[in-house]
Amino acid sequence: EIVMTQSPATLSVSPGERATLSCRASQSVSSKLAWYQQKPGQAPRLLIYVASTRATGIPARFSGSGSGTEFTLTISSLQSEDFAVYYCQQYNNWPLTFGGGTKVEI
């Protein structure tokens, strides 16, 4: 099983600031990496797939990069609605695996 490790576990930022979230895979997943956002009481929402492609309707302030084992999600200027938990997930191998999540808080 591919282990996905996210850092930091919690990121404290102010509105308008830049947030950089990291995700590391225990072995190469090529570019088969997705990012999801989850708010309390809601289902996850797809943000990014194929490591860097924004999903439909996702604002341009969200960007993804990386390949192989190292990936980054950047939120260029945090808005109030962006405070949430973010998960990376690899889909290169079964079982699909998520990272433990990064909570972005004010």
Next chain:
Amino acid sequence: EVQLEQSGAEVRKPGESLKISCKGSGYSFTTYWIGWVRQMPGKGLEWMGIIYPGDSDTRYNPSFQGQVTISADKSISTAYLQWISLKASDTAMYYCARHAVIGSISWSQHWGQGTLVTVSS
């Protein structure tokens, strides 16, 4: 519009059985992988298993193999997650999620609203 409609919250006692459902609409149910994700209280996301309704090919996460059964009825575009004997540790929110690429295991664009399962004596 793609929609995944999950069955409602359930409360069961340890040792009881349960089957929850996820009805897909707005797309060809038989041509996309669909699966189940567990989220225990205050914890992260875990893929339990997936099924390809077209031919019922099913993959289980080894962590859940033998603990649950995933099935699908393509005549009514519905996927299921079933337990024979629930444990208190099965208490969680369960999401169904459809993969994005026809015929391939991929990312999940579409998610159900979740079914909360509570197991308590």
